[in-house]
Amino acid sequence: MAAVDAILVTGGAGYVGSHAVEALCRAGYAVTVVDDLSQGHRAAVPPAADLVVGDAGDRPLLDRLMATRPYHAVMHFAARSLVGESMRDPAPYLAGNVRVAQAVIDAAVAHKVGKLVLSSTANIFASSDGRPITEESPIDPGSPYGEGKYMVERLLHWADRCHGLRSAALRYFNAAGAHPDGHLGEDHRPETHLIPIVLEVALGKRPHLDIFGDDYETPDGTCIRDYVHVCDIAEAHIKVLDVLDERSARYNVGTGSGYSVRQVVEAAERVIGRRITVRMAPRRPGDPPVLVANGSRLRRETGWAPKLPDLDSMIATAWEWRRRHPDGYVG
Ligand code: UFG
Numbered sequence: 001m002a003a004v005d006a007i008l009v010t011g012g013a014g015y016v017g018s019h020a021v022e023a024l025c026r027a028g029y030a031v032t033v034v035d036d037l038s039q040g041h042r043a044a045v046p047p048a049a050d051l052v053v054g055d056a057g058d059r060p061l062l063d064r065l066m067a068t069r070p071y072h073a074v075m076h077f078a079a080r081s082l083v084g085e086s087m088r089d090p091a092p093y094l095a096g097n098v099r100v101a102q103a104v105i106d107a108a109v110a111h112k113v114g115k116l117v118l119s120s121t122a123n124i125f126a127s128s129d130g131r132p133i134t135e136e137s138p139i140d141p142g143s144p145y146g147e148g149k150y151m152v153e154r155l156l157h158w159a160d161r162c163h164g165l166r167s168a169a170l171r172y173f174n175a176a177g178a179h180p181d182g183h184l185g186e187d188h189r190p191e192t193h194l195i196p197i198v199l200e201v202a203l204g205k206r207p208h209l210d211i212f213g214d215d216y217e218t219p220d221g222t223c224i225r226d227y228v229h230v231c232d233i234a235e236a237h238i239k240v241l242d243v244l245d246e247r248s249a250r251y252n253v254g255t256g257s258g259y260s261v262r263q264v265v266e267a268a269e270r271v272i273g274r275r276i277t278v279r280m281a282p283r284r285p286g287d288p289p290v291l292v293a294n295g296s297r298l299r300r301e302t303g304w305a306p307k308l309p310d311l312d313s314m315i316a317t318a319w320e321w322r323r324r325h326p327d328g329y330v331g
Contacts (some may be wrong), residue, residue, distance in 0.1 A: 003204035006030040006069050008113070011077030012049065013040025015186045016119060016175050016233055020075060021183060022046050023174075023234040032065060035078065041329035048149075057100035059107060066111035073115035073244070074108050076101060077238055082240070083123055083143045087286040090144035094151070101152040109163045115244040116156065117237050120169040122226070122252065122291045124150040130255055131139055132226075132294035143286035153250065159210035160248045168240040172233055173226035173254035173293045176316035176325055178321035180231070185321030187328035194228060194261060195315060198268045199322045201276050209276060211261050213283035220263035225292040229308035239302035249301070255309045264311065271315045307326025 007024055011017040012033030017040065031049040034056050043071050045051045054061045056078035079097040080086070080222050084095040101118075108116050123146030125133050141147040156167040176195050178185035186196050200206045214221035236253050243249050259267070298304045308314060 004030060005072040006032065007073050007075060008032050008034065008065060008071045009049075009077065010034045011079065011119070013037055013042060013044050013051065014077055015188065016172065016230055017075075017077035018044035018046075018184050019179060019230045019234040020077070020237045021049050022179065023231070023238060025049055027238055029072075034061070034065065039188065041187060043329040044187070049173045051279055055100075057103040059103045060120045062103060062107035063110070066107055066113065071111070071113045073117060073241060074104060074113055075119075076104050076118045077118065077119040079149075081121075081145065083145050084192060084284050086143045086145035086148075093144040093148040097148040098151050098155070099327055102155060102288055105159050105165065109159060109165050114164075114166055115241060116165060116167040117240060118152060118156060118167060118169045120149045120153055120171045120250075120257060121146055122171050122173045122254070122293065123288075124171060125151070125288070125291065127288035128290040128292050132292045133252060135250055135252055135292045135297055142288045145286070153324065156248070166244040167269050168244060168248065169236045169250040170233070170236055171241065171250065171252045173228050173252070173291060175230045175233055176227040177229040177231065177317040180317050180320075182320045182324045183326075185325060186230075186318065187325075191281050194264055194319050195268070196322070198265060198276055199272075199319055202268065202272050202274045202319070203322065203326060205278065205326075208279045210281035211278050212287060215283075218260055218289055220260050220262045223287055224258040224260050224292065226256065226258050226292040227264075227311055227314055228254050228293075229306060229314050232306040232308060235307075236298060236302070236304050239298075239304045241301060251298040252293040252295050253298060254295045255306050256293055257309070257311075258290060258292035259311055267311045271312050272319055278288060
């Protein structure tokens, strides 16, 4: 990489995006973030990056930015990303996320940006059938969120075939944890994700955790997920850039270990040393029972390996962030 390679990051003020921006800056890239701050936070953008506040689907804005300098790659994070919300209100996921992605892809093609890395999701897959999910496992999105992301993957397939835009779709399993320095973390409003909610219960900000279903066909009846540290996900974005010199690719990004909701609660109690009060609640629509990755292709082809693969480290870093920032970025 030349030290001056520039990367345009949409949604770089969000949870995964901000960790990727931090990793890119640390690796010596010049980073421009486009984020409308509807879900992201200004304070999550590292000072070394330029922040442009605006809609990532605003084509004239993208044209202006891409005309100012040659970008080595675009990393596209900007999207609505809540499985449960997408079941109640699918349009922003099916139409909205796809519209924004189409604008980003069209701009990248028009300005001859040769590489695009997409923030995709494990939710494009049906539940694991007992075996970890490979890139060849059947696509069967669990929700409009997953369906919209898969539609964007198909847009990218054709952008490569028709225009030569190389892309990597990174299907994240469950992003978790926070930067070990404690300055970046997870701050969704409203918060719907399991680990941050568990931490809010530990802090006394919520009376209990609702466990969404304990009648799934899993050993303890609760859903199983493959939690992967957000800094490891960030690193994967940098690793795949070299692959894109040769070809487009898609990768499942996970550790290969699955933990149930109850196991997450137990791990949090162990790491934090406090009891987490739980209450049983009905299943949440759109939740596949088991999502666990076979991430061997990413390891084999890029040399990626998670540095913080254990659930306790994910919870410990998330807890450190939360302890230091009990009110998130606002505080
Ligand atoms: N859960 C609860 N109670 C809560 C919150 C969550 O029981 O209050 C359960 C969910 O039902 C699910 C598990 O905890 O079984 C994890 O839920 P999250 O909301 O933390 O994460 P999701 O699995 O729904 O979704 C996340 C990302 C998606 C991504 C998906 C891939 O938010 O963008 O992982 O697996 F698609």
